[in-house]
Amino acid sequence: MKIKVIACEVMKEEMLSIKPLADEDFEFVSMDYHLYPQKLGTELQNIIDRSVGYDRIILAFGLCGGAANGLKSSNCKLTIPKVHDCISVFLSPGEGCVCDFRKEVGTFYLSCGWMITEKSILSDHKRILEKFGSKKAFRVLNRMYDGYKKVLFIRTGYPSEDEVIDQSKEIASLISCEHEIIQGKTSFIEKIIRGPWDDTNFINKNPLGILTEEDFGIH
Numbered sequence: 505m506k507i508k509v510i511a512c513e514v515m516k517e518e519m520l521s522i523k524p525l526a527d528e529d530f531e532f533v534s535m536d537y538h539l540y541p542q543k544l545g546t547e548l549q550n551i552i553d554r555s556v557g558y559d560r561i562i563l564a565f566g567l568c569g570g571a572a573n574g575l576k577s578s579n580c581k582l583t584i585p586k587v588h589d590c591i592s593v594f595l596s597p598g599e600g601c602v603c604d605f606r607k608e609v610g611t612f613y614l615s616c617g618w619m620i621t622e623k624s625i626l627s628d629h630k631r632i633l634e635k636f637g638s639k640k641a642f643r644v645l646n647r648m649y650d651g652y653k654k655v656l657f658i659r660t661g662y663p664s665e666d667e668v669i670d671q672s673k674e675i676a677s678l679i680s681c682e683h684e685i686i687q688g689k690t691s692f693i694e695k696i697i698r699g700p701w702d703d704t705n706f707i708n709k710n711p712l713g714i715l716t717e718e719d720f721g722i723h
Contacts, residue, residue, distance in 0.1 A: 506559050509562045513533060513617065549575055552575065562701075565590070573717050575714070583706055586720055617660075626674065
């Protein structure tokens with residue numbers, strides 16, 4: 505069975521650490537699209553439409569703010585994890601329903617993959633600092649992230665992870681939050697790639713079947 509995996513770049517390192525099979529192709533989508541769910545949905549549909557010759561296309565995404573709503577594959581099966589976002593993928597137990605994971609309110613989640621985007625808090629701080637100076641930059645950032653109480657860093661075994669953890673601690677300090685580190689899991693990432701794609705943890709659509717928010721448990 506020939507498979508195409510379309511994944512968010514936040515999972516790129518973890519996915520590529522799982523040795524690809526000869527019949528697997530990967531394409532990674534920039535995290536920048538996550539700021540704009542409608543644009544992300546359009547980009548995903550474009551990639552799906554130009555991905556031909558596959559038996560199954562796997563979207564390594566969640567609903568992602570509605571970006572997956574309305575997506576379809578015309579020529580092959582379409583599979584996507586039954587999750588709201590990538591955080592659930594890193595924190596799922598790997599067995600049982602990944603949907604059982606519930607995010608903590610007021611928690612800002614980070615991993616090495618999230619830190620590679622230029623839209624990070626450190627980049628925001630640098631731009632504001634250069635424009636307004638340190639005191640105003642501190643006030644602006646704290647206003648922007650006022651609802652957050654904790655920065656939670658998810659370890660995934662990423663190369664140079666300790667260096668990135670230091671950056672996440674700097675972020676916690678900048679937005680006046682406590683900092684915590686937890687061990688994430690990559691077992692569900694492997695399941696996304698290799699299966700089995702059970703109907704408890706995944707949404708499986710036949711050709712021309714359309715993804716809806718209801719598929720993800722949102723009514």
